[in-house]
Amino acid sequence: MSDHNVTLGAIGLALDMAQRRAEIASHNVAFANRPDGTVQRADFGDALDLLQRVADGGDVDAGALASARLGSTTSQRIDSADGSLSLDHEVTELALASAHYQALSEAATRQFALMSLALSGDQS
Numbered sequence: 001m002s003d004h005n006v007t008l009g010a011i012g013l014a015l016d017m018a019q020r021r022a023e024i025a026s027h028n029v030a031f032a033n034r035p036d037g038t039v040q041r042a043d044f045g046d047a048l049d050l051l052q053r054v055a056d057g058g059d060v061d062a063g064a065l066a067s068a069r070l071g072s073t074t075s076q077r078i079d080s081a082d083g084s085l086s087l088d089h090e091v092t093e094l095a096l097a098s099a100h101y102q103a104l105s106e107a108a109t110r111q112f113a114l115m116s117l118a119l120s121g122d123q124s
Contacts, residue, residue: 009065010054011108020070022097028090037078039085043071
């Protein structure tokens with residue numbers, strides 16, 4: 001597979017992770033003050049390992065990136081969660097996930113522009 005496919009696959013996986021982070025943070029904000037609320041957490045370990053291999057220049061197939069699983073999401077009652085739920089932390093997580101998603105979208109746009117330039121053969 002071409003480097004472009006791997007790059008776009010890595011961006012796609014990172015976009016999926018940012019979306020999941022935002023969904024989880026939104027859930028945690030929505031349920032923060034409910035007596036029956038739950039706090040959710042995600043495990044991105046495998047996806048992060050795969051992205052690190054891409055960053056290190058390792059041999060990663062674009063198909064592996066496309067089929068990568070984001071890992072499990074766990075839910076715990078807020079009163080039994082280890083540590084208390086910090087609303088400030090969850091709002092910050094939501095803002096960070098949004099900023100990451102925007103930055104990754106811009107990276108994808110630049111990658112598509114490079115591919116378009118390569119296909120058109122523009123020499124200007």
